[in-house]
Amino acid sequence: MTAPSKPGPQTLPRQSATFDRHTIAEINRAAATGIYDIRGGGAKRKLPHFDDLLFLGASISRYPLEGYRERCDTKVTLGGRLAKKPIELKIPVTIAGMSFGALSGQAKEALGRGATLAGTSTTTGDGGMTEEERGHSATLIYQYLPSRYGMNPNDLRRADAIEIVIGQGAKPGGGGMLLGQKISERVAKMRDLPEGIDQRSACRHPDWTGPDDLEIKIEELREITGWQKPIFVKVGASRPYYDIALAVKAGADVVVLDGMQGGTAATQDVFIENVGLPILAAIRPAVQALQDLGMHRKVQLIVSGGIRSGADMAKALAMGADAVAIGTAALIALGDNNPAWEEEYQKLGTTSGAYDDWHEGRDPAGITTQDPALAARLDPIVGGRRLANFLSVMTLEAQAIARACGKSHLHNLEPEDLVALTMEAAAMARIPLAGTDWYPGKAGF
């Protein structure tokens, strides 16, 4: 900018697109502290997403179903491949794994209450199984993680399914760090660690190293649980075709695919924003792997990472998923980032909608904390009701779309019901660009 030395037109101050205000602030922060930024949540950058897809409602060539009158079923069965007791969910949306430790006991209870009211499942997390969650979740999936915090065979047996976590979308290939301020006496005891220290969650499982070992690990877990429980395998989206194929080959009943918009309790911002795939780009390769193995619909695919609505759910199902999972959206339903706490967010140097320092344990909404006074702000009954309402709305929204597409079950949605608004989305989702029958990579352009 040139200083206004004489009257006349002046050059306006211009912010750099490359060195924008956020980038400059980050460089300044890094220069002052010498450490990268750690935060919770998933990728915040703009990514190709379900918003870039639209449904083609029925018209003359397709026949719609009557809203409020004709059935559009939503049930899903998970784990029928090899487990004696597959789980049945009334709706194809589940609650993703979130740990006690990252979340308060009340928040875990609220998730259990809400999911149970809605007829679906919750998932434990990297801290073991709490009584709050087991007691209030009619269907509970027990995560088997690299850290093995709190892992024990009794909880394995009282779970309804077991989810072996290889990775998560926010940080495929990365472990975790729960900072000491959240390691309360109870959290420490559950994890066999001293109170108040920073605790690391490993990025690799301690007793196996590759897909052949995973097959043996699955066999061990099945033998311990009498081949009763469905075995899920969860991966962060990075090489979905191969990872899903290997998980199926290793014997998974269900595969869970988490995109980079999926949240974490705490990881480096640079990791969250720069590693992994948006979920939109990961679904079709995963479905392709299942189809190539003859396992589509036999091994169920659950996708997660940025699912916010019934429309997102319907689009994921249309692309071939059997169910979706929500994490961040569920926390928001409980009250996370609610504008009602704006004054307190301001005191923390942030604002509602942007609060992501979940690792610091000072959550005004009382969800991502172990502080008893803050945690007490969340009434698990009220929170559970709110979550159940949200799940109900998601389901109603997806049904409304599915009926408009002429589908009597959400699983009857198909790629042919979708078009893409952008070239990027068309390429990633392998869905034709709107107004054409072509997507990048398909011959005939």
Next chain:
Amino acid sequence: MPHSETVDLASVPLRELHEQLHGLPADTHRTSWQILNPRGRHAVAVGLDAPIRVRVRGHVGYYAAGMNQKAIVTIEGNAGPGVAENMMSGEVRVLGNASMAAGATGRGGLLVVRGDAGARCGISMKGIDIVVRGSVGHMSAFMGQTGNLVVCGDAGEALGDSLYEARLFVRGAVKSLGADCERKEMNEADRATLAALLLRAELSEFDVRDFALYGSARSLYHFHVDNVSSY
């Protein structure tokens, strides 16, 4: 000596073996079992939860006696990776050698290896006691949280890397210590703990005065930029 019940894995499926063992009540009188022809099978005698004695007559593959509770399992041979992984209580004795990750994430009980143990013995241990008559491989007790690892032979590279509160007793040479692991002074209580473990492991021929104790320097307990070269 009670009558020993026999399951021959040459003819009985593994699933059937576990159905029998998992179905035993806590006060069972069927307390003595032997398993024939394991032939390197994986996941043999896993998830036991009764006060029984099981002798496995041969070599086993991965995860033998995994997640054991209450039972005393003796493996008359070598064990593959992850023997007694995540053990909660009871005892597992390997009369031969054990592969990598022996006793991984164990939360209780006693694992005895009469031969050597491979890499990452006691990785992420959470309360288990492990006694190895021979030597252990590299990265043993990596991220060990609680419990005791006793090595009557030598320890490989990076012993006790990123250690929490697990205690490591080594009689022989330590090739190198991992990040945040340091030698500690042994006091009377430590010597008593070690002596008791050697006694339980039936290795009282070793003199506690010949062992050195290693533990966490606790300098990495709180993430700090000054320690970044250690991470």
